[in-house]
Amino acid sequence: MGEVTVYPENSEELFCLNTGKTGFCLPGPIPTSATGHVSFRAEDVTVGLIQPDSSALNTFQGKVVDAWRNQYGVEIVVDAGVQIVAFLTPQSARKMNLKPGRKVWVSVKAAALQFVEGMS
Numbered sequence: 001m002g003e004v005t006v007y008p009e010n011s012e013e014l015f016c017l018n019t020g021k022t023g024f025c026l027p028g029p030i031p032t033s034a035t036g037h038v039s040f041r042a043e044d045v046t047v048g049l050i051q052p053d054s055s056a057l058n059t060f061q062g063k064v065v066d067a068w069r070n071q072y073g074v075e076i077v078v079d080a081g082v083q084i085v086a087f088l089t090p091q092s093a094r095k096m097n098l099k100p101g102r103k104v105w106v107s108v109k110a111a112a113l114q115f116v117e118g119m120s
Helices: 090-095
Strands: 004-008 014-018 023-027 035-039 046-048 058-069 074-079 083-088 103-108 114-117
Touching: 046 083, 058 083, 074 090, 083 090, 083 103
Parallel strands: none
Antiparallel strands: 004 014, 004 035, 014 023, 035 114, 046 103, 058 074, 058 103, 074 083
């Protein structure tokens, strides 16, 4: 996902990370001088066709750039400033007609994100 720089919010419990192209918020504390990567599972990403009104702090609009079927479901890659991989059921992918070029919204709850310090 690229190197990130940590910017603390007004709360000691929430930290926002700037990747240079987009940002993510996750529970802290994270040292403000830390650099590293944000990681989350593709199963923790929700995909929709309209902007969600939810508790997820990390919501981005993007475009599907790749989609493929694997033995368990469908994986898509969304370009939302950074590439985000989402795993869906075949039924959900069909219902939303997910294919390259389709505009979508992706969301990840802050609690699902992990910060890996110093990884390059």
